[in-house]
Amino acid sequence: MKTASKIYTALIMIFLFAPIAILLVFSFNASKSLSVFSGFSLNWYRELFKDSETLRSVRNTLVLALSASVISTILGTAAAVGMDKLRNKMYLATLESVTNIPMINPDIITGISLMLMFVFVGRLFGAATSLNFTTMLIAHITFCLPYVILQVLPKLKQMDRSLPEAAMDLGCTPFRAFFKATLPEIMPGIITGMLMAFTLSLDDFVISYFTTGNSFQTLPIRIYNMTKKTVTPKMYALATIIFFVILTLLLISNSIDSDGKEKKHRKNKKTEEAKN
Numbered sequence: 356m357k358t359a360s361k362i363y364t365a366l367i368m369i370f371l372f373a374p375i376a377i378l379l380v381f382s383f384n385a386s387k388s389l390s391v392f393s394g395f396s397l398n399w400y401r402e403l404f405k406d407s408e409t410l411r412s413v414r415n416t417l418v419l420a421l422s423a424s425v426i427s428t429i430l431g432t433a434a435a436v437g438m439d440k441l442r443n444k445m446y447l448a449t450l451e452s453v454t455n456i457p458m459i460n461p462d463i464i465t466g467i468s469l470m471l472m473f474v475f476v477g478r479l480f481g482a483a484t485s486l487n488f489t490t491m492l493i494a495h496i497t498f499c500l501p502y503v504i505l506q507v508l509p510k511l512k513q514m515d516r517s518l519p520e521a522a523m524d525l526g527c528t529p530f531r532a533f534f535k536a537t538l539p540e541i542m543p544g545i546i547t548g549m550l551m552a553f554t555l556s557l558d559d560f561v562i563s564y565f566t567t568g569n570s571f572q573t574l575p576i577r578i579y580n581m582t583k584k585t586v587t588p589k590m591y592a593l594a595t596i597i598f599f600v601i602l603t604l605l606l607i608s609n610s611i612d613s614d615g616k617e618k619k620h621r622k623n624k625k626t627e628e629a630k631n
Contacts, residue, residue, distance in 0.1 A: 382592040399587075402592075403589040412572050412574045419491060419492060426492075427495075427503050428548055430503075431507060434454075458505075462562055465498060466565035467565055473490045486568040488570075494563070498559070499555055503551070503552055506544045507545055514537065522536040550605075557597075563576060
């Protein structure tokens with residue numbers, strides 16, 4: 356039974372990571388072939404850094420992802436704190452259900468509905484173009500926000516409720532007590548939520564496709580437009596770089612989460628020892 360489970364796990368891992376492995380290997384191929392590895396070369400990486408349009412789309416994607424992740428983290432943290440203070444269980448359950456809708460809703464429905472709303476508002480105010488960087492940013496914040504709330508809210512529920520109260524008893528204002536007592540406790544959830552929002556925004560295509568204008572192009576849209584003609588191996592090089600960036604972010608996120616759990620475990624152990 357153990358052997359069968361190991362074989363099954365190995366097959367799943369191969370199925371999941373074989374395409375990525377092929378992409379990584381052929382990004383260093385000396386030729387354009389995807390079936391014959393003719394020799395190791397960094398040529399496609401050099402070609403990538405010469406492609407100004409692709410680099411511009413990378414810059415646009417990073418600016419959008421950073422902006423969306425920062426704004427959604429601030430709004431999501433504030434929303435999670437507000438939801439945590441609610442005492443009406445029915446109202447809280449309703450808010451949590453509404454928050455989950457953007458995660459459950461298909462991307463194409465979210466993208467089309469946001470596009471229609473932006474076009475309607477743009478025509479209402481007589482704007483020359485209804486879709487631009489701002490509309491895409493609002494769209495990305497919309498679908499990133501629930502993921503931040505989902506990461507921060509459990510940290511608030513796990514936190515010792517007496518900490519902010521103790522801070523206020525010692526003379527802190529509620530605002531200062533939040534930054535001195537609450538914020539350090541929920542920081543692992545905030546950072547994890549921000550990293551998740553960044554990766555989701557970086558990766559998004561469907562919603563971006565429906566809410567972007569002609570003047571702003573992200574990397575996924577750039578690659579999609581290239582598939583209408585041909586995708587050159589320099590895109591394999593770009594995909595390799597993105598893969599390692601995302602992998603690094605995931606490792607950082609997991610490390611922060613593990614450190615947070617370890618600190619909490621040590622804190623609980625010290626509390627139990629003090630009681631005994």
